[in-house]
Amino acid sequence: MEVIVNKLKNSGKYFRLLVILGLLFMITASIIFIGVYVYARTLGPPPLAVSQSTIYYSDNGSIIGESSNGQKRYWVSIDDISPYLVDATVSIEDKNFYSHHGFDYKRIGGAILADIKAMAKVQGASTITQQYARNLFLEHEKTWKRKIAEAFYTLRLEIFYTKDEILEGYINTIYYGHGAYGAEAASQYYFGKAASKLTLAEATMLAGIPKGPSIYSPFSSMENAKKRQSIILNSLIENGYITAEDKKIASNEKLSLVGEFPNASMETAPYFQDSVKNILKNQLHLDEKTIQLGGLRVYTTLNTEQQKIAEETINHTINKDSNIQIGFVAMDPTTGYVKALVGGRNYEESPFNRATQASRQPGSTIKPLLYYAALEHGFTPATMMSSEKTTFRFDDGRDPYTPHNFNNRYADGNITMAQALAVSDNVYAVKTHLFLGQDTLVKTGKRFGITTDLQEVPSLALGTSNVRVIEMANAYSMFANGGNSVSPVFITKIETNDGQILYEHKAKKEKVLDTDLTFVMNQMMTGMFDPNLSGYASVTGSTIANDITRIYAGKSGSTESDSWMIGYTPQLVSAVWTGYDQGEPITLTADKTYAKKVWAQFMEQSLNKEPIKGFTPTKGTVGVYIDPKSGKLASNACGTKRMMYFTKETVPTEYCADLPKDDSSEKPANKEKTNEKVPWYKRIFPW
Secondary structure (H helix, E strand, C coil), X not given: CHHHHHHHHHHHHHHHHHHHHHHHHHHHHHHHHHHHHHHHHHHCCCCXXXXXXXXXXXXXXXEEEEECCCCEEXXXXXXXXXXXXXXXXXXXXXXXXXXXXXXXXXXXXXXXXHHHHHCCCCCXXXXXXXXXXXXXXXXXXXXXXXXXXXXXXXXXXXXXXCHHHHHHHHHHHCECCCCEECHHHHHHHHHCCCHHHCCHHHHHHHHCHHHCHHHHCCCCCHHHHHHHHHHHHHHHHHCCCCCHHHHHHHHHCCCCCCCCCHHHHHCCCHHHHXXXXXXXXXXXXXXXXXHHHECCEEEECCCHHHHHHHHHHHHHHCCCCCCCEEEEEEECCCCCEEEEEECCCCCCCCCCCCCCCCCECCHHHHHHHHHHHHHHCCCCCCCEEEECCCCECCCCCCCCECCCCHHXXXXXXXXXXXXXXXXXXXXXXXXXXXXXXXXHHHHHHHHCCCCCCCCCCHHHHHCCCCECHHHHHHHHHHHHCCCECCCCECEEEEECCCCCEEEECCCCCCECCCHHHHHHHHHHHHHHHCHHHCCCCCCCCCCCHHHCCCCCEEEEEECCCEEXXXXXXXXXXXXXXXXXXXXXXXXXXXXXHHHHHHHHHHHHHHCCCCCCCCCCCCCCEEEEEECCCCCCECCCCCCCCEEEEEEHHHCCCCECCCCCCCCCCCCCEEHHHHHHHCCHHHHHCCC
């Protein structure tokens, strides 16, 4: 009996010891848990930033490309994901998701027992929150250190985020195979549709893939994919999401699989996109990782229709066997928005951008800037100077300079500035340049937005200092918009994936050129298409005059190795350069015509649906008919006449021949009277 009593006493001691140890363990565990909880609270919410594709949009909101580094990631709100996919994911991955606090202890216990029974790892117990924590912050190695870190991040997610926020993040980050991360990318790849449009059959097919993309992808094994789909449909029935009839319909639905990302076929304007990425990096100072996988939404100025017209025009116009290269830019002159850009014949063969990177001699396309400066110094469209072979000699010891006209043809007499511009007379240009002072054109170029260095030499008037195509398009935009400062714009807005605006273009309107003189130049630059200004040579636009149907102002230019055409309406400016990369001479006649042909076809097609707009005379200008040969007011005795505009104080007063004093039909007309009685096309092309 005594032995039994002693045993009971000893048992009581052990029991009390176990109770004490249990209490100590609970207290210690509680202290640890409280400490961990307080520490997690102190750290605050963990960042949910994940790598996502940066998307580039055109001016109408269509996708033109993306930066993904081979991984497609598009974050969408849970409200923009099909409820079928949300329910299927919860049902198969974590049916108690909305009732637990990050850890499903019952499921953990069941998994441990199953593993012990099988003597192997056969059942997982990770909740959606645990998997999300792993995807966000950790590698997938199976170590105790990783498991502890996973538990800690799981706790932090549950503390600071709602269940819907966690579920949204999870569905947007899990891997569905074939480079698709998240439901939106997967839905686009497998079914070619937004995740919000998924049917029950499609959603249950997708929900089964993350367990093993190489096994359960329908492109890897349709048999495995269908088996996995059936398991998920059964789980939806068991968890009360669907009925047996729903399962039957979904199981029999014929799925239409795509197997490619739709954005890949939409990628266009690679040279334009390179320019945008260069701006993101060098002007907006975003790092490479943010540009590639920052989930940005970059809204650009590209007009996809005009871009297509430009590319097709170039392909159809330039001989496929020719090695001629091209730089092309189209801009909205009012805003500076770059609407189309081509930097070469083939991006894959040469990504070098000849529209924004190459510096080439602009030839005579520099002359409008020179003549604008001349107008500021008192010249008018009727200012006469001699066009004859001339050698310029200088007092400072510089070598003599003898400019030559095309084919060495000269008027051998006086011509007007309007005619000199229309036929591109080089002698007249150099005389004007030297008269104004060689620094004048350099300064004027800077006012027109040209940033490359222009050399103060006599030949600068003939475009011997290199410039970029986009600079010249920008300079001519200032003519087209009436004299306002403008700069090339590629990006209108940048947003993060959650809608925060990182950058937004703000337009700044600043008057840089004189409004009246700008209109005078615009009207004078229509002369390249007017045969009334032909003299000893034809106007430079005569070869394409029959290809155009509206008023254009512009200027062509050429050097031994460069061919240019820049022209515009008030709605659109386009600049074209053609030549060889290494500066070889352009010897074939056909190669010299490409720039003009590309320009004319692009402008006509791009503006086909737009109203015809001319250049509106300004209040300070007066339109009168001028005899192109004498530069004087036209009379009935003159052979030809052309409407020209002058500032009010510079209107010519002499007639090409004496008129009776009571003849008022040929007197200077003010703007209002001219507009009222003379149609626009007759004011420009009176023939």
